[in-house]
Amino acid sequence: MRSGAKCTIDALKDAGVKTLFGLPGGTVLDLFDELARAPLEFFLVRHEQGATHMADGYARATGKPGCCIVTSGPGATNAVTGLATANMDGIPVVCIAGQVPSHMIGNDAFQEADTVGITRAVTKHNYLVKNVDDLPRIIAEAFEIATTGRPGPVLVDIPKDIQRQTTSATFSGKPERRGYKPVYEGNSRQIAKLAAAINASRKPVILAGAGVIAAGASAELATLARKAKIPVTTTLLGLGGFPDTDPLALRMPGMHGSVAANRAISTCDLLISVGARFDDRVTGKVSEFAPNAIIAHIDIDPSAIAKSVRVDIPVVGHAKSILKELIPQIETQARKEWLTQVHGWQKEAPFIYDTREPRILAQYAIEQIYEVTKGDAIITTDVGQHQMWAAHFFKYTQPRSFISSGGLGTMGFGLPAAIGAKAGCRDRNVIAISGDGSIQMNFQELVVAVEHDLPIVVVIMNNGYLGMVRQWQEMFYKKEYSAVRLDQNLRARNEKLRDKPPGYLPDFVKMAEAHGAAGLRVAEKREVAPALRKALAMKRPVVIECITKPDDNVYPMVPPGASLSEMVQGLA
Amino acid sequence: MSNNTSIRRHTITALVDNEPGVLSRVVGLISGRGYNIESLNVGPTQDPTISRMTMQVPGDDRVLEQVTKQLNKQVDVISVTDLTRESFLNRECILVKIAATRKNRSEIIELADVFGGKVVSVQNDSMVIQLVGEQQHVADFLKLVAPFKILDVSRSGVIAMGKE
Numbered sequence: 144m145r146s147g148a149k150c151t152i153d154a155l156k157d158a159g160v161k162t163l164f165g166l167p168g169g170t171v172l173d174l175f176d177e178l179a180r181a182p183l184e185f186f187l188v189r190h191e192q193g194a195t196h197m198a199d200g201y202a203r204a205t206g207k208p209g210c211c212i213v214t215s216g217p218g219a220t221n222a223v224t225g226l227a228t229a230n231m232d233g234i235p236v237v238c239i240a241g242q243v244p245s246h247m248i249g250n251d252a253f254q255e256a257d258t259v260g261i262t263r264a265v266t267k268h269n270y271l272v273k274n275v276d277d278l279p280r281i282i283a284e285a286f287e288i289a290t291t292g293r294p295g296p297v298l299v300d301i302p303k304d305i306q307r308q309t310t311s312a313t314f315s316g317k318p319e320r321r322g323y324k325p326v327y328e329g330n331s332r333q334i335a336k337l338a339a340a341i342n343a344s345r346k347p348v349i350l351a352g353a354g355v356i357a358a359g360a361s362a363e364l365a366t367l368a369r370k371a372k373i374p375v376t377t378t379l380l381g382l383g384g385f386p387d388t389d390p391l392a393l394r395m396p397g398m399h400g401s402v403a404a405n406r407a408i409s410t411c412d413l414l415i416s417v418g419a420r421f422d423d424r425v426t427g428k429v430s431e432f433a434p435n436a437i438i439a440h441i442d443i444d445p446s447a448i449a450k451s452v453r454v455d456i457p458v459v460g461h462a463k464s465i466l467k468e469l470i471p472q473i474e475t476q477a478r479k480e481w482l483t484q485v486h487g488w489q490k491e492a493p494f495i496y497d498t499r500e501p502r503i504l505a506q507y508a509i510e511q512i513y514e515v516t517k518g519d520a521i522i523t524t525d526v527g528q529h530q531m532w533a534a535h536f537f538k539y540t541q542p543r544s545f546i547s548s549g550g551l552g553t554m555g556f557g558l559p560a561a562i563g564a565k566a567g568c569r570d571r572n573v574i575a576i577s578g579d580g581s582i583q584m585n586f587q588e589l590v591v592a593v594e595h596d597l598p599i600v601v602v603i604m605n606n607g608y609l610g611m612v613r614q615w616q617e618m619f620y621k622k623e624y625s626a627v628r629l630d631q632n633l634r635a636r637n638e639k640l641r642d643k644p645p646g647y648l649p650d651f652v653k654m655a656e657a658h659g660a661a662g663l664r665v666a667e668k669r670e671v672a673p674a675l676r677k678a679l680a681m682k683r684p685v686v687i688e689c690i691t692k693p694d695d696n697v698y699p700m701v702p703p704g705a706s707l708s709e710m711v712q713g714l715a
Numbered sequence: 716m717s718n719n720t721s722i723r724r725h726t727i728t729a730l731v732d733n734e735p736g737v738l739s740r741v742v743g744l745i746s747g748r749g750y751n752i753e754s755l756n757v758g759p760t761q762d763p764t765i766s767r768m769t770m771q772v773p774g775d776d777r778v779l780e781q782v783t784k785q786l787n788k789q790v791d792v793i794s795v796t797d798l799t800r801e802s803f804l805n806r807e808c809i810l811v812k813i814a815a816t817r818k819n820r821s822e823i824i825e826l827a828d829v830f831g832g833k834v835v836s837v838q839n840d841s842m843v844i845q846l847v848g849e850q851q852h853v854a855d856f857l858k859l860v861a862p863f864k865i866l867d868v869s870r871s872g873v874i875a876m877g878k879e
Binding site for chain 2: 259263264267271320323445446450
């Protein structure tokens with residue numbers, strides 16, 4: 144006989160969990176009691192959002208499911224943003240939550256929240272465990288559901304009394320649910336149809352998304368692209384799925400995509416999406432997206448097909464197995480004319496910034512990160528301008544080397560995700576690129592990196608603004624800068640600040656030191672590379688603050704609602 | 716995008732695991748998109764671990780196709796069919812309480828007879844009629860008895876089944 148708590152921890156071990164992120168509380172005391180004796184490495188976070196993002200970062204970096212454990216009520220509600228982040232991006236995370244004892248549920252008990260109700264819309268699936276005998280099966284199912292099909296977060300809510308009850312129940316083998324049968328093998332006729340379309344196409348483009356990375360299909364994708372000479376554009380979450388350094392790489396498409404990628408999409412006669420879900424930030428105005436193209440869509444999620452754009456050749460299944468079946472049916476081609484046109488765009492309009500600018504630009508700093516690491520690093524980001532620049536000015540050549548909240552756009556993701564990534568990949572350089580706005584949302588988690596001796600480097604691009612919002616206000620709101628300034632000047636008219644706030648708050652170097660990490664501040668371009676080299680050599684968590692030019696914009700930009708052919712370019 | 720799509724009432728039926736939370740999940744997916752469920756019926760099938768849900772939702776064809784796909788994606792949803800695209804049977808059962816005096820009672824009974832309804836309760840100043848039929852049939856009956864003053868109506872919600 145085992146207690147529910149023991150069943151849970153045993154089931155985590157059986158599922159292959161070695162690393163666990165979380166924070167205890169009243170309703171998970173039994174689980175933590177078991178945990179103390181379990182051969183799992185535990186990371187004590189300082190806020191449950193950090194636990195979910197660490198589990199997420201761990202999963203994105205390793206390809207294995209991330210796991211976290213939180214208490215009931217506020218513990219669970221704090222986890223919601225992290226679950227929603229993982230849900231939007233299809234990341235396998237299993238979250239174990241405590242719940243008040245069964246007989247108290249619905250009584251407005253202390254630290255009670257309707258966790259399954261609240262998380263229903265932000266998880267792939269969730270469970271409220273009502274019988275201790277079900278626990279071993281439910282945990283096994285949770286991992287099966289989280290990691291198969293389009294992966295996603297699964298939450299298991301376990302009332303305290305269930306953790307204390309004992310059972311002889313065990314579970315082994317593969318969990319089966321009659322309502323859950325993800326399709327892996329693509330339909331052969333559809334694949335043949337796609338092969339014929341590729342062979343007949345004069346101007347094909349591949350749009351590679353996160354599905355390529357989730358399926359481990361990078362090698363197959365590269366084989367296909369090189370054999371049939373098809374240029375590849377990789378979405379934000381697909382970065383690293385195809386090497387940015389390849390001559391066929393068009394880089395990122397969409398709102399802040401490259402000129403080459405957006406022109407190729409607007410010009411192509413065949414668009415082959417592999418594991419991308421046609422996010423609105425990728426498509427721009429849907430009615431004018433790839434107007435001349437036959438659109439083929441390979442996706443493991445049937446509900447992603449024709450969700451936003453029309454699809455002529457849908458192929459439902461796993462990207463790797465579909466590409467494997469497709470490649471032998473593809474003719475080797477040279478496509479000289481199309482590639483000449485594409486290379487022209489690549490040469491004419493690469494990602495650029497003003498290299499004459501004397502102050503540090505985030506773009507410059509990111510380029511230095513690329514140079515200093517020689518591209519061999521896992522980069523995590525927060526959300527905003529620095530995120531786009533991290534996509535532009537670091538070249539990703541390996542899958543799972545770029546980790547960012549794409550769908551939900553969660554500020555505060557980057558630092559805990561970097562800790563999770565480093566926990567899973569100790570031999571890799573892990574660098575979190577952040578902004579002065581984003582980093583303040585989960586700074587407290589830096590302590591976890593210090594305690595566990597995880598030498599991550601956090602690079603804060605401090606421009607004193609919520610930069611992306613500022614950019615939109617400049618471009619689309621007649622420069623009415625409302626609540627975007629993070630230091631003294633140009634504060635919103637309605638803020639009613641009694642005294643002028645200090646020009647610089649908070650002091651990130653002191654914050655780093657207060658959390659037990661090293662802090663470096665650089666304000667000159669020539670200091671950036673030495674600071675990075677120093678930080679990487681220190682073998683401890685380091686925060687580098689770059690004081691950057693306050694008002695710079697991310698270009699190219701497709702204005703919201705415009706088509707991809709209407710790009711605004713910065714430097715002409 | 717919405718220019719070339721049509722708004723109409725969709726009858727969607729789903730086989731789901733007979734477990735708590737499923738109803739909430741299904742309803743949440745539909746209401747989360749701002750669609751109102753006009754009618755909803757849930758009950759177990761011949762297999763007590765499986766329930767059938769039948770919903771009527773007025774909405775855009777494209778959006779409801781997406782909703783149907785999203786429903787199918789749910790772990791506890793076994794299958795989903797939008798019957799609107801095929802030939803199907805629909806039935807609804809109603810109980811209607813009508814103000815009735817000695818004077819007009821026989822007239823109401825006559826109407827109920829014509830519609831295949833059944834008088835299930837008679838009081839001094841009211842009577843209750845039970846009627847089962849196609850949605851339109853039930854609507855027609857309610858329209859005809861309206862002048863007698865309807866005191867209360869309870870409807871089962873539409874249940875439906877494809878003919879094939």
